[in-house]
Amino acid sequence: MKKYIPEWLYLPNMKPSDQIMWAIIAVEFVIGILLWQNQTFELLPKPLEVMAAFPKLLKQDLIYHLMVSFMLFLEALGIATLFSLFFAYFSRFSVGYPIATGVGLLRFLGMTGLTYLFQVTLGGGYILKLSMLVFGITVFYTVGMVSVVHDIPEEEFDHARTLKMGEWHVLYEVVILGTLDKAIDLLRQNSAMGWMMLTMVEGLVRSDGGIGTLLLNNDKHFDMASVYAIQLCILATGILIQFIIDLLQRAICRWEVRL
Amino acid sequence: MNNPIHYREAEPLLRIQNVGLTLNGQVILRDVNAEILDVIRDVDEVDRVNKVKQGQVIGFLGRSGIGKTQLFRILAGLQKPTTGQVLLGEQGIPVERGMVGVVAQNYILFDKRTILSNLMIAATQAGDTKQVAKERAMTMLERFKLTDKANAYPKQLSGGQRQRIAIAQQILCNNHYLLMDEPFSGLDLVMKGKVSELIQEIAQMDEKNTIIVVTHDVSEASSVADELWLMGRDRDSDGNEIAGSKIKMTYDLKVRGLAWQPGITLTREFLDFTTEVKEKFLSL
Numbered sequence: 001m002k003k004y005i006p007e008w009l010y011l012p013n014m015k016p017s018d019q020i021m022w023a024i025i026a027v028e029f030v031i032g033i034l035l036w037q038n039q040t041f042e043l044l045p046k047p048l049e050v051m052a053a054f055p056k057l058l059k060q061d062l063i064y065h066l067m068v069s070f071m072l073f074l075e076a077l078g079i080a081t082l083f084s085l086f087f088a089y090f091s092r093f094s095v096g097y098p099i100a101t102g103v104g105l106l107r108f109l110g111m112t113g114l115t116y117l118f119q120v121t122l123g124g125g126y127i128l129k130l131s132m133l134v135f136g137i138t139v140f141y142t143v144g145m146v147s148v149v150h151d152i153p154e155e156e157f158d159h160a161r162t163l164k165m166g167e168w169h170v171l172y173e174v175v176i177l178g179t180l181d182k183a184i185d186l187l188r189q190n191s192a193m194g195w196m197m198l199t200m201v202e203g204l205v206r207s208d209g210g211i212g213t214l215l216l217n218n219d220k221h222f223d224m225a226s227v228y229a230i231q232l233c234i235l236a237t238g239i240l241i242q243f244i245i246d247l248l249q250r251a252i253c254r255w256e257v258r259l
Numbered sequence: 260m261n262n263p264i265h266y267r268e269a270e271p272l273l274r275i276q277n278v279g280l281t282l283n284g285q286v287i288l289r290d291v292n293a294e295i296l297d298v299i300r301d302v303d304e305v306d307r308v309n310k311v312k313q314g315q316v317i318g319f320l321g322r323s324g325i326g327k328t329q330l331f332r333i334l335a336g337l338q339k340p341t342t343g344q345v346l347l348g349e350q351g352i353p354v355e356r357g358m359v360g361v362v363a364q365n366y367i368l369f370d371k372r373t374i375l376s377n378l379m380i381a382a383t384q385a386g387d388t389k390q391v392a393k394e395r396a397m398t399m400l401e402r403f404k405l406t407d408k409a410n411a412y413p414k415q416l417s418g419g420q421r422q423r424i425a426i427a428q429q430i431l432c433n434n435h436y437l438l439m440d441e442p443f444s445g446l447d448l449v450m451k452g453k454v455s456e457l458i459q460e461i462a463q464m465d466e467k468n469t470i471i472v473v474t475h476d477v478s479e480a481s482s483v484a485d486e487l488w489l490m491g492r493d494r495d496s497d498g499n500e501i502a503g504s505k506i507k508m509t510y511d512l513k514v515r516g517l518a519w520q521p522g523i524t525l526t527r528e529f530l531d532f533t534t535e536v537k538e539k540f541l542s543l
Contacts, residue, residue: 158337159367163432164357164384173380177371255371255412 045225050232053225060214066233069198069211072126073241076133077191083138084190085183088145092175104143111136115204125205132201137194144186148179181253188245195238211237264519268296270349272315272469273334273436277343279503280329287326288333289503291343293488295469298513313519314435314468316458318480320540321490326504327473328440330490334471335359335438347436357384359436360429364444366421368413374400374424375409381432392431399427419450426461435467442472443479451479458483477537481529485518486511487536491543507543510536 008014016024037046045053054062087103090096111132118131152174160170202212211234218226271294278291300313321327332338334345336356345354352358368377375396382392400406403423413421422442429437442458443451462468474480480487491507492500512518515532523529 155363155365155367158332158335158361159363160369161337161356162335162359162361162429163381173369178369180371253371255414 043224045228049225050228053223053229057214057226057229060217061209062214062230062233065209065211065214066237068209069202070237072129072133072202072208072210073191073195073198076130076137077187077194079130080134080137080141080190080194081187083134084141084145087138087142088149089171089175091146092149092171100142100146103139104146106135107139107143111200126208129201129205129208129210132204133194133197136197136201137190140193141186141190144190145179145183148182148186149175152178181249181256184245184249184252188242188249191241191245192238195234195241199234264300264513264516266298266300266313266513269299270297271295271346271351272297272348272467274346274351275334275343275506276346278330278333278340278345279342280326280333280338281341282329286503287329288340289501289505291330291505293506293509295471295486297467298485299466300519312463312466314462314465314470315486316462316484317469317471318484318487319471319473319490320475320477320480320487320536321504322475322540322543325490325492327490330504331361331438331440331473335361337361358433359438360433362422362425362429362437362439362442364441366418366425368421368425368428370413373410373412374405374416377413377424377428378431381428385432395431399431403427418446419453422454423457426457430461430464435465435469437461437468437470439470439472441474443474443476455479455483477540478524478533481512481517481533481536482524485513489536489540489543508539 006016008016008020033047037048039046087096087100091100114135115128115132118135119128122128122131156174156178157170160174165173198210199212199215202208202210203216206213206216211230215227215230215234218230273295275291275293278288279286280288295315295317298313298315319327319331329338333340334354336345336354336358346352347354347358369380372380375393378396378399379389379392382395383389387395397406397409400409403426405420405423408416408420408424413424416424426437426439439458442454446454458470458472462470472480472483487510488506489508489510490504492502492504493507494500510532512532515528517523517529517532
């Protein structure tokens with residue numbers, strides 16, 4: 001019997017061809033949609049109901065809200081990246097390590113008290129949303145990058161030193177340039193974290209709009225079809241962000257290409 | 260016995276004087292002393308016309324955990340000894356990092372740079388202008404037959420190619436001293452032969468070139484070296500090891516007529532010699 005069933009169907013660690021892999025994805029996607037279509041939970045709208053909500057959302061300026069969120073997210077991601085990389089590279093200094101580790105530990109803090117702190121020190125509105133997002137991304141990104149820059153094998157530092165490099169040059173060559181690919185990889189992971197936080201942060205200040213605001217407004221009116229349509233938009237934008245960072249990584253990290 | 264090739268020894272190129280190392284209260288090295296002299300072969304024994312540029316190749320042997328790596332780091336100026344010093348050249352300049360090239364076992368390169376860039380950065384570190392650095396880098400690529408890899412990245416090279424680039428990089432940056440950590444490790448017989456040839460080639464690039472090959476492999480070390488150093492520990496009267504390793508034994512292959520002779524590894528004398536060294540190696 002087994003000889004009629006392809007091994008990739010029942011054995012782990014198999015590598016089917018690209019065509020078969022795409023076929024698997026397509027079949028599983030269709031099964032997912034069918035399960036969704038045929039589910040019996042009354043509160044969960046079916047796919048066609050969700051699709052039908054899009055024209056209504058477009059009238060509610062869906063694109064505008066999405067752009068507002070996207071721009072806020074990009075700004076936060078840029079600032080958080082600068083902060084995180086600074087803390088990570090600073091951790092190679094004896095005086096910087098405790099600070100960078102401390103920043104990473106702040107990820108265990110709840111947001112509730114911090115909202116007030118940021119509002120008092122930095123201001124409300126857009127700045128509050130931005131600072132909350134920057135904080136959220138930075139604490140996680142810093143943890144990952146500190147780990148990366150401290151996992152560099154000692155031999156790599158020695159290699160640079162045997163080429164007459166001073167410690168600042170070693171920092172640039174081995175730490176900054178040497179971990180660039182991993183920094184971009186962590187950027188991708190933490191961008192997902194930031195994008196996930198966005199709706200929560202936008203709920204704090206709704207006057208500027210944003211996809212989070214639109215989501216909460218529709219949730220308030222219990223329009224579940226619209227809520228799930230917005231969630232689909234958030235998901236699609238998140239995937240798009242990941243795709244863009246992938247492209248960025250491929251463009252920059254040409255050394256990863258193997259013959 | 261093979262007829263030894265005529266040579267004379269000139270000024271010291273490297274001196275290890277009473278080097279000791281204690282880390283976290285543990286004695287790693289104790290009273291390590293050794294000297295490498297400039298060996299000069301006046302006449303090529305093959306055609307008796309050309310003067311041979313003959314660098315020095317030292318095989319540095321010791322079992323695992325004996326402190327080879329620490330001594331290696333001290334020789335490269337990457338670790339300061341607790342006592343003693345390592346002096347380079349006739350003037351006896353204390354070693355500092357950057358004076359001695361190091362080729363690590365895993366042939367470390369700057370993976371984010373192209374091969375040409377890896378070599379150019381080494382040359383610029385040695386003080387060359389960008390233009391000169393590029394010329395020297397290209398010459399080195401030609402010498403190692405890797406010109407077509409100039410714009411490739413290290414991850415695109417085979418292990419053997421990577422090793423040659425790692426050596427080229429160190430030669431471009433450091434004057435005459437090269438430490439090679441386990442260059443034969445994990446290689447098949449063909450590759451071992453190629454690495455031996457490469458070491459000989461580097462040694463003959465310049466009279467002052469001095470290569471120290473750190474290895475467990477007695478046969479391979481004997482096939483390339485003109486001198487062997489064996490690391491070990493002293494024992495007390497009860498036969499217990501005393502903490503701290505040192506160079507316990509040296510073998511001069513030149514004196515025995517086992518150095519610089521093509522095909523020597525197939526002779527009875529060479530096999531007897533490696534057996535003798537292996538027995539000593541195990542007893543230290």
